[in-house]
Amino acid sequence: MPRFSIIVPCFKVQGFxxxxLDSVLEQSFRDVEVIAVDDRSPDACGAILDEYAARDPRVTALHLPENAGLGRARNAGMPHATGDYLFFLDSDDTLTPGALAALADRLDEAGNPDVLVFDYARTYWWGGTRRNALAELLSATDATFTAxxxxxxxDLLMVVWNKVYRRSFVEEHGFAFPPGYYEDTPWTFPVMLSAGRIATLDRICLNYRQRRQGNILSTTSRKHFDIHDQYERVFAFVGSRPELASWRPYLHRKMGEHCLDILSKPDRLPPGDKGEFFRRTAELMRRxxxxxxxxxxxxRVLRGPYAAYRVRRQAGRAGRELARRGAQARVAAGARVYRGLTAVQARRPLDPHLVLYSxxxxxxxxxDPAAIYHKAREIAPQLRGVWVVRDAETAARLPAGVEHVLLDSPAYRRLAARxxxxxxxVNWPGSLAKRAGSVxxxxxxxxxxxxxxxxLLDKPGARLGVDVPQMLRRADRWDYSLVANEHSELVWERAYPCHFTSVRxxxxxxxxxVDPPRDRARAVxxxxxVPEGHTVVLYAPTRREYRRGGHVERLDLARLAAGLGEGHTLVxxxxxxxxxxPARGMGLSELHRRGVVVDATDEPHVEDLMLAADVLVTDYSALMFDYAHLDRPVVVHADDWPAYTASRGAYFDITAEPPGHVTRSQDELVRLFASGSWRDEESARLRAAFRSRFCAYDDGRAAERVVRTLLLGERMPEPGGAVRVPGPAVGGDLLAAR
Structure with missing residues (x-):
């Protein structure tokens, strides 16, 4: 008996x-059967199903004698299912890599619940991806529960394909799909309300394709009237089970909201049928x-006549248009006021003690700005440091006692002018005018x-959405550019051809x-x-410009964590x-919940993570240059270096001049750790050369140097060029090695 019976109804989807099917059959988890139902499709779907069935015994192709519709095509597949769980997969959607393994693991962990709800992402025809906006509902608990x-x-999207269902539970209750549009509604509500044990999985297991055309629920048709019959079926089900009577108020509201949503869409109902749809909805709500x-x-609009509803809708549209025009007018007026206030403030002298940070x-x-701010508070208390933050939510997370203003607020404008x-x-907004005498x-x-x-001008993919000329105009305001090594100094002066002074x-x-506080790493x-004595492996990948959204799964994190072995923690x-x-929803959040890895993406201070780590594994992240100051091993995982350099460009070949060993496959990376050679003499030799080149100006007094020389006008010598070696890491392995 397979673990999953995946039922795939097919109609006019030959292009997808x-x-x-490949997204299912190429999964690492193979204990599945695929029941593909040709719903009398007029295109090549039937032939494609026969082709797959001929070459993979896990695929069964069913051919219906006449078109039955999506719901009844699913019903046709269910009697052939022998798996523990039913999975209804639409034939234009795809599973994400590793999805079935993650589902199987969660089902085992949850003790075979009636229903397992998982996450999905919308993938758009133009290439964009957007995660389910209510994904947080899937991470609220590890335990099973009832609705x-x-x-x-x-509140999650009430569809059939973001869940798997225990087959015996479905058969026991006799659940089936009705004909017509919105067939998911009278399936999902009865199933979810009847389930004695529901579990969730905070992982994107399915890509929900948003087709440019072809979604039947986006077409203009009287078939949208089917929604009324579908809710009649829901209420009939609830009426047959007295224990579910308390759900009637919820379903009553849900029905009204759902029907009004259909009515509000301009392209759903033929114009002459909208009044009828309104009246039938109102009658259903009364009944x-x-x-x-x-x-x-x-x-309550459903209690009145359709004419009143139309007036209200028109008034709402008119109100929104007035609000839009009013907002535009307020923005224009605000800009005029801002220019006026700026002109007034510009006549006042600059405040020699006021520092704005962002x-x-x-x-x-x-x-870096935070380090300068803290050092200024320590050695120059006469300076007033104010942080510019983007919104109230960010402001609420600031440490106690930090003075701040919201970006573009009147207070920000007053302070920015003086x-x-x-x-x-990062560059300041273009609206900030640089006054003479400001630094x-x-x-x-x-x-x-x-x-x-x-x-970036020669890398069109990397500068997608980046206005380089505007970036340079904003950089024209720089007076000083901080550099940590000669390489940075040369690059910044080339990449930003502006009139600034490089400061070593x-x-x-x-x-x-360079000078870690005592016991800080242990506290982190x-x-x-992290268990006491564990070796902490920090994995910090960077984004990719050759992939829309920037995220590419380079490593199987669960396999990497297992390969590291006992006594290691992968962060x-x-x-x-x-x-x-969507990157975290592709498995990272679920692995963190299960304790396989530690997801430290939300840690605000990456310096803390570096202090806590015994070794850094990265690809092309600038973090490696910072981590080198700790004189701890670095591994560069460069499995896509040619693609990365072709799309983004690099100032030197990190695989030829690395800070440690270079790996080009996951197996090679696992072997490197298994052998212990990640911290061998060759690693130390490469790291020493890297540190000599890129850590030359860091002596532990950089923040003080900036405050004294640039904010206070005092003299302070440039870094002496010595590369300091800080104390050892706190992991058991490295302490023993040292």
């Missing part, structure tokens, strides 16, 4: 069908209104390996790496949940630009 215990689970329950306030596009007290010093690792200090975001600034200060954020490891930090995208 092979990709769908009554967690009713918010019903199924629970006794003693008030009519939902936001659906980091990573106003994301908080981070990076500040003498501006410290940032802009640009810290950058590390030593550059990949092309930056003007060098070192990188302020690396002061903590404890916070991350993963994705590039910050990928933190809120």
């Amino acid at each position: 069908l092979r990709e769908c 009554a215990e967690r009713p918010e689970i019903l 199924h209104r629970p006794a003693g329950e008030p009519f939902p306030a936001d659906l 980091a990573f596009s106003h994301r908080g007290v981070l990076g 500040a003498t010093y501006f410290v940032n690792n 802009h200090v640009h810290t950058h975001q590390g030593t550059p390996l990949k092309y930056m600034g003007a060098d 200060s070192g990188s302020p954020r690396n002061d903590v790496l 490891r404890a916070r991350l949940g 993963v930090r994705l590039h910050p630009s990928l933190a809120t995208g």
Whole structure:
């Protein structure tokens, strides 16, 4: 008996069908059967199914004598299913790599629940990807539950394909799909309300294809009237089970919202049928209104005539248009006021003690600007440091006592007009006019390996969405550019051909790496949940310009963690630009929940992670230049170096001049750790040469040097060029090795 019976109904999808079937049959988890149902498709779907069935015994091709529709095609496949769980996969969607293995593991862990709900991502015909906006509902608990215990689970998209169902549970209750549009509705509600044990999986297991054309629910048709019959079936089911009577108010509201949503779409119903659809919806709402329950306030429009609804809709559209025009007018007026206030403020003298700070596009007290800010508070308390943050949510996360203003607020504009010093690792907004006498200090975001600034002009893929001329106009405001080594100095002056002075200060954020605070690493490891004595392997990949969205799965993290063996903890930090995208949903969040890896992507201070790590595994991240200050092993995993350099460009070949061993496959990486050669003499030799080249200006006093020389006007010698060797890591293996 296979673990999964995957039922795939097919109708006019010949262009997508092979990709769908391949995504199932090429999974690492192979204990499946595929029941593919040709719903009398007029194209080549039937022939494609026969082809796959002939070459893979796991595939059964069924050919229906006449077109039955999506729901009944699924029904036709169910009697042939022998698997533990049913999986209804639409034939234009695809499974993500590793999805079935993750589902099987979660089912085992949850003790074979009735239903397992998993995550998905919308993939658009133009190449974009967007994760389910309610993904957080899938990570709320490890335990199984009922819909009554967690009713918010019903807020997820009520479709059949984001769940797997225990076949015996389906057969016991006799669940089946009705004919018509919206056939998922009378399946999903009864199933979810009846399930005694529901589990969730916080992993993107399915790519939900958003076709440019072809989605039947986006076509104009009277078939949308089927929604009424489908909710009649839902209420009939609930009516036959007295224990579900308490769900009637919820379903009553859900029905009204669903029907009004269809009515509000301009391309769903023929114009002459909208009044009829409204009246049938209103009648349905009256008939199924629970006794003693008030009519939902936001659906009361359904209690009046269709004409009143139309007036309200037109008024709503008119109101939104007025609001839009009003907003435009307010923006224009605000810009005029801003220019006026700026002109007034520009007549006032600069405040010689006011410093504005920002980091990573106003994301908080981070990076080099943070190190300079803290050092200024220590040695120059007369300076008033104010942080510019992007929104109230960011402001709420700031440490206590940090003065701040919101970007583009009146307070920001007043301070920006009078500040003498501006410290940032990203360019300030173009609206900021540089006053004579103001001093802009640009810290950058590390030593550059990949092309930056003007060098991107020859890399059209890498500069997609990047306005290089505007970037350079903003860089024209820089007075000082901080550099940590000669390589950076040469690159910045080439990549940003502007009138600034390079300052051999070192990188302020690396002061903590050159001279680590006592016991800080141990505290970080404890916070991350790393067992005492474990060797911490920090994996920090960068983004890829050759893939839309920037994320490419380079390693199987579960296999890597297993390959490291006992006594090791794999800590993963994705590039910050990928933190809120679908990357974590491709398995990282689930592996973190299961304790296989530690997902440290949200850790605000990457310096803490570096202090806690015994070895860094990266690809082409600038983090390697910072981590080198710790004089701990670095492994460069360069399995796509030619593609990366072709798309982004690099200032030198990191595989020829690496800070440690280079691997080009996962097997090679696992062997490197299994053999212990990741920390051998060759690794130390390569690291020493790398440190000599890229750590020359960091002496642990970079932040002090910036404050004294650039903010206070004092003299302080440039770094002496000595590469300091900090104390050992805190992992058991490295302590023993040293």
